[in-house]
Amino acid sequence: MIFRSWSLGYRVPAIGVVGVVFALAWWLHQPYEMSGFSTATDWDDSSVITAEPVMQRLFVSSDLDDFVHSSSITALPGGDLLSVWFAGSREGAADVQIRAARFDAASTQWGDEQVLATREMTRAAVGKPIRKLGNPVIAFAPDDRLWLFYVSVSLGGWAGSAINVMVSEDQGFTWSKPRQLITSPFINISTLVRSAPVFHKDGSIGLPVYHEFLGKFPEYLYLDGNGRVVDKFRMADGTNSLQPTVVPLDDRRAIALLRYAGEKEGHVLATMTADAGQTWSEERFVDPLNPNSSLAAIRSHRDTLLVAQNNLADGRFRLTLDEASFNLSKWSLINTIDESTDAEGDPIPIKAYEPLIREKFLAASGPRRHVLLDEYMQLLEGRVCRAGMCNFDYEYPYLIRSDDGNFHMVYSWNNSFIKHVTFNRAWLEAQK
Amino acid sequence: MIIANWQAVLSFALILFLLVPMGRLSTAYRLVVLLCMLLVALIPMSTGLTLAGQLRGLTDDLAITTLVWLAAAATIKLGYLPPISFTTRWPLWLGFATLGLVLYPAALGLGMIDTYRWGYSPRVLLIVMAGLTVVFCLMRNTLGVMLLTLATLAFMFDLKPSANYWDYLLDPFIVIFCFVAPVIALLRGRRNGAVET
Numbered sequence: 050m051i052f053r054s055w056s057l058g059y060r061v062p063a064i065g066v067v068g069v070v071f072a073l074a075w076w077l078h079q080p081y082e083m084s085g086f087s088t089a090t091d092w093d094d095s096s097v098i099t100a101e102p103v104m105q106r107l108f109v110s111s112d113l114d115d116f117v118h119s120s121s122i123t124a125l126p127g128g129d130l131l132s133v134w135f136a137g138s139r140e141g142a143a144d145v146q147i148r149a150a151r152f153d154a155a156s157t158q159w160g161d162e163q164v165l166a167t168r169e170m171t172r173a174a175v176g177k178p179i180r181k182l183g184n185p186v187i188a189f190a191p192d193d194r195l196w197l198f199y200v201s202v203s204l205g206g207w208a209g210s211a212i213n214v215m216v217s218e219d220q221g222f223t224w225s226k227p228r229q230l231i232t233s234p235f236i237n238i239s240t241l242v243r244s245a246p247v248f249h250k251d252g253s254i255g256l257p258v259y260h261e262f263l264g265k266f267p268e269y270l271y272l273d274g275n276g277r278v279v280d281k282f283r284m285a286d287g288t289n290s291l292q293p294t295v296v297p298l299d300d301r302r303a304i305a306l307l308r309y310a311g312e313k314e315g316h317v318l319a320t321m322t323a324d325a326g327q328t329w330s331e332e333r334f335v336d337p338l339n340p341n342s343s344l345a346a347i348r349s350h351r352d353t354l355l356v357a358q359n360n361l362a363d364g365r366f367r368l369t370l371d372e373a374s375f376n377l378s379k380w381s382l383i384n385t386i387d388e389s390t391d392a393e394g395d396p397i398p399i400k401a402y403e404p405l406i407r408e409k410f411l412a413a414s415g416p417r418r419h420v421l422l423d424e425y426m427q428l429l430e431g432r433v434c435r436a437g438m439c440n441f442d443y444e445y446p447y448l449i450r451s452d453d454g455n456f457h458m459v460y461s462w463n464n465s466f467i468k469h470v471t472f473n474r475a476w477l478e479a480q481k
Numbered sequence: 482m483i484i485a486n487w488q489a490v491l492s493f494a495l496i497l498f499l500l501v502p503m504g505r506l507s508t509a510y511r512l513v514v515l516l517c518m519l520l521v522a523l524i525p526m527s528t529g530l531t532l533a534g535q536l537r538g539l540t541d542d543l544a545i546t547t548l549v550w551l552a553a554a555a556t557i558k559l560g561y562l563p564p565i566s567f568t569t570r571w572p573l574w575l576g577f578a579t580l581g582l583v584l585y586p587a588a589l590g591l592g593m594i595d596t597y598r599w600g601y602s603p604r605v606l607l608i609v610m611a612g613l614t615v616v617f618c619l620m621r622n623t624l625g626v627m628l629l630t631l632a633t634l635a636f637m638f639d640l641k642p643s644a645n646y647w648d649y650l651l652d653p654f655i656v657i658f659c660f661v662a663p664v665i666a667l668l669r670g671r672r673n674g675a676v677e678t
Contacts, residue, residue: 067614074603278645281601286593
């Protein structure tokens with residue numbers, strides 16, 4: 050019938066129908082106005098510091114068997130914290146799960162591990178085969194919803210990742226089923242998440258993401274308050290930069306620091322926005338070295354950036370907390386958070402390593418995890434040692450501030466535990 | 482058994498139906514074959530997914546245009562429509578190959594302009610597609626008009642999980658097809674020409 054109508058020359062009515070369809074679609078898709086960054090805080094950085102310096106270390110995770118990595122943390126109302134990470138027999142293994150633990154503010158201890166997402170439940174929810182999971186990021190939104198983003202791979206390696214999202218309306222006790230964000234036209238592969246989301250004033254979410262399929266470059270994914278993709282903005286192009294950590298300075302300006310992913314020795318990369326994430330300046334190298342490792346940044350109480358990073362040419366055997374001016378021209382070391390006893394990070398014979406790791410374990414774990422020490426010492430070979438030579442690795446830091454203004458960092462401690470370090474403003478002031 | 486989404490099942494069945502040689506089977510038997518392909522798409526795998534869902538891991542969701550094109554090809558194979566003429570095919574190849582060149586290199590990171598972004602706030606892209614559809618109208622290219630109009634209708638009604646208009650218009654497979662099909666047509670034309678001479 051349609052074919053016959055063409056031959057009879059009904060092109061004008063057909064064009065009319067087409068016009069109506071496209072006009073309706075045009076009318077239904079109104080342009081949006083991008084909201085500024087939300088910079089309101091529950092703490093008052095202008096208040097006089099009267100507290101004593103506090104710096105505490107605790108292990109978050111408690112499972113001894115698994116490789117743990119890529120942790121994230123968020124503050125909940127009432128002082129509790131929730132941390133997530135991935136754990137499995139090795140990175141990229143089919144048994145990797147997204148796990149979580151809750152910090153109870155009353156007892157000041159981390160609770161038991163829970164499983165938030167598995168390969169099987171992700172597969173069932175998104176209706177696609179899932180080979181592996183990774184990089185969970187958790188964030189408590191101003192509208193009291195808790196968001197969990199994590200990557201899954203259906204095809205190939207990490208370059209084949211897509212981002213999944215889950216949301217909780219009750220501070221993480223129950224969760225929605227995961228759903229996949231569609232962020233790439235190429236069979237929706239190669240978008241990964243690692244760093245803390247940024248919230249905008251209207252409740253929309255800015256999610257720093259990155260690609261590593263043909264190029265390695267960062268993007269700023271803009272979601273509405275319900276986690277639906279509204280837009281995305283390229284932060285840099287090329288093959289050199291990953292895992293942007295974004296720090297808003299006011300409602301329009303933000304700094305992003307980037308993991309350097311080039312072939313040669315390199316430094317941390319930086320880019321800036323002055324329009325709430327829509328356009329970004331050309332990325333440039335800044336002072337600290339970056340051995341192709343993840344870093345985290347946050348705004349301090351004294352209008353500087355705090356940056357947790359492996360400021361090394363190679364390896365991840367030292368994790369430092371550094372401070373930078375907003376123009377990124379001045380950098381200084383605040384303190385070393387964890388480091389190998391070998392200044393060059395070279396492997397250490399297991400006989401010399403055992404008393405060192407025992408000492409570090411006791412200093413880092415907190416009393417509730419002390420009972421795990423003896424069993425952990427039996428597992429060194431294969432976990433942190435190869436053929437009797439052992440390493441220290443401190444990597445993938447993640448920084449936040451809680452409602453009381455305290456700072457919280459989580460990171461991978463020898464890929465054996467997720468470690469939580471918390472400190473207050475007084476401790477920061479005492480470091481100089 | 483987890484039934485993969487309707488689109489994956491339909492895509493899988495149509496592709497399989499188009500690949501299977503039919504010989505001199507009547508239309509009725511061909512319809513039976515198509516129904517069988519739908520059932521094959523729903524075969525449960527050990528993972529709990531259907532066979533179609535399992536393959537969705539390789540292809541993700543196909544564009545609506547691809548689905549409509551597959552449906553048109555299946556309808557032709559069933560004998561309900563005449564074969565698509567060369568004069569209908571070449572503007573489609575040219576149009577979708579050009580769109581693919583606009584979308585993919587930039588979306589995959591070539592430079593700072595991300596053309597995939599245009600699909601999130603798609604007013605300009607809608608105007609361009611409306612223009613292309615009108616061109617197809619004027620060329621009496623029914624399939625072209627159907628592809629773009631149905632894709633736009635599907636986008637209006639959010640029939641896919643994506644909020645990006647491009648995901649309704651293009652996928653890598655339709656673009657690859659539009660690059661490969663002219664080459665095959667050219668080679669066939671030369672071979673036929675050689676035989677004739």
